[in-house]
Amino acid sequence: MSAAPPARGVPGRTPVTPVVVRLKLSLLRNGLRQSAGRRAAYAVSVAFALLFAALLLIGLIALRGTAHATSVTVLLVAVLALGWAVMPLFFPSGDETLDPTRLAMLPLHPRPLVRALLAASLVGAGPLFTLCVLTGSVTAVARGPAAYAVAVVAVPLGLLLCVTLARAVAAANIRLLTSRKGRDLAVLSGLVIAIGAQVVNFGAQQLGSAGLGRLDPAAEVLGWVPPASAVGAVDAVGEGAYGGGAARLALTALALAVLLALWSRSLTRLMTSPDGSTLPGAEQGARDRPRSAGLGRLLPGGRTGTIMERSLRYVWRDPKTKAAWVTSLAIGLIVPVFNALQGTGSVYFACFAAGMLGIQMYNQFGQDTSAFWMVALTISSSRDAYVELRGRALALLMITLPYATLVTVLTTAMLGDWPALPEALGLSFALLGAMLATGAWCSARFPYSIPQEGYKNAAPGQAGLAWISIFGGMVAAALLCLPVIALGIWLHVTPGGGDRTWLLLPLGTAYGAGIGVLGLRLAAPRTARRLPEILAAVSKG
């Protein structure tokens, strides 16, 4: 739209930088023009980012002179850099100028192109935010004129390094990001943020209770890692360590040079080799992987093994299923272990792992999407349905049993409460069995669709069904565990019973197994009777 000068000159002589910067601005403007909602969302998010940046800036300047200023700023910059590194992987569609293959038809030399793209990358709320954080950080740690002089170099260096990092990562992975695998990866991104939030939350709690001094060793190391080393340099010079300061600054500059070189190399490769989309099946031969044998050999034969194999493959290959599993595995580990770390934990928290993983048994057929018809056509009796459900439960157990055991042992080890281990394990297994039972029944009774795109886990109009299924099921599972829990309490309150809590391991395991099988038996005829209804319910995604 804006007037770029007609590029008739010798390639490389025309200034590319203003053109690319204007292109970026146009893309931004046109993107916002599409809808008022998008405009509003953008305005609000930019306002928030800038407000946050301003507060951060003020906060960092206020930190000036305090004992842990260096540690906090160094860590902050390191986290920010990490954000820049992973951003293009999870939000590949965010910036079209990130995709250099779109410029492949233009006669551009890599060097001016890198310069132009770098300049374009500096336009936007992200770089402005980073600039605020960096400025605040160096202000917080700078002491003396020499330090300020270094800061004048360190801030732009750090900013360029962050932006280059994002560009280099994007260019190196562009093939991946524009393919189906890239879109699969994007489904997982919400998850990384969720788990990251858990870790940050825990870290903040730790700091709240243990003091900022805990950060010092980590900051000591990170102060040498670019781009946090830029802040480290300012700090070192402020303390009079000119040699260390110069070394850190040099390290930052070196990292920038290396990243620029790497980026330039991937750009050249991308722009001189054919686009991935025009090379159908070129890699097919290479991907001829006869690898199914390994997994198949471990599993039982017949229908059971076939079902287990498919279920386990989906845990790994289907982004939605994988995201659900990783969430369960992570939360199942984080809750008991972090609580144990904080000293507020109990061995019984380890049951959380079994509970979280048991959720995966819910909505089994929804996980199939409308491909459930392939299953439905092979179920003609309650027996078939039973084998189908049992296969899925066994696949689940292959992961959950070892994992729940591991988490329980780990939690026990951290708390040093070894006598409680058998009891906690017994409770875990009983809960797992109850979750499998209710999960199988809910799969047959309350199936719902899982949309394959985006972050939603239930199709529009079926969210209520999903809540009923999962929460009702979990409450039911807890109630089903009551006999085992009651036995545990009874053993604890009975004089001398405390020595016999190990009984809960065999009894809980047997109870879990029994109730699991019972649940499958009850769910099977219901599944066999309701095949068309289940298919209709899971095909809405």
Add this chain to the structure above:
Amino acid sequence: MTEGSAGAAAVRVRGLTKRFGEQVAVAGIDLELPAGRFIGLVGPNGAGKTTTLSMVTGLLRPDAGTVEVVGHDVWRDPVEVKARIGVLPEGLRLFERLSGHELLTYTGRLRGLPGAEVDKRATQLLDVLDLAGARHKLVVDYSTGMRKKIGLAAALLHNPGILFLDEPFEGVDPVSAQTIRGVLERYTASGATVVFSSHVMELVESLCDWVAVMAAGRIRAHGPLAEVRGDAPSLQRAFLELVGAGSRDAGTDLDWLGGGAG
């Protein structure tokens, strides 16, 4: 696997009805499909073809009516029916995170075939359908034509007596279409029954020897191709007459269109 001689009914449908809310998708149809024929179920979009085929194959529960496949009730006797039919539905996914070969292995084993036999059949089907080169590629990365072909392979794997295909040629390139055709012709030549739906009349005319014409949830005509076609020069003409679209003439409307005027 063929049961009964030609002329006996492979599928017998009585009073089959399905409503979605206010809309009547299938309005009580009666139909007998002869065994050993290549049968086309034709009709415009929204005629109820997919709904009918879904109910006949047991994937959708009818509001009323009965369906018998080779004499067995689809809903009361699923064991007998499901072993005898192969299905390729339209608009439903496959297990797309499996490779082509894995999908066939999975389907075959669920159907109760022994491992070695599944492997042999899968390899042969992949070869015949030109999918051998893509057998280790995930189905999610397949093109439309490849998906139809792998779906057909999965439907044929257990050598069913009757094959139900919903729009098997929709969105398929000419080369894949020819391959699918070849496989289906070979299959019916051995005495098996194929029932497929389509709205492409030329295709149905060249492939089928028996057709049923559907429109607005009802069967308008059925019988051997020549009988349904009657005096009309092509099935297309006969079909347009049957569904009441034959007399519509675009001649007087849009008279401004064409000729490069202005």
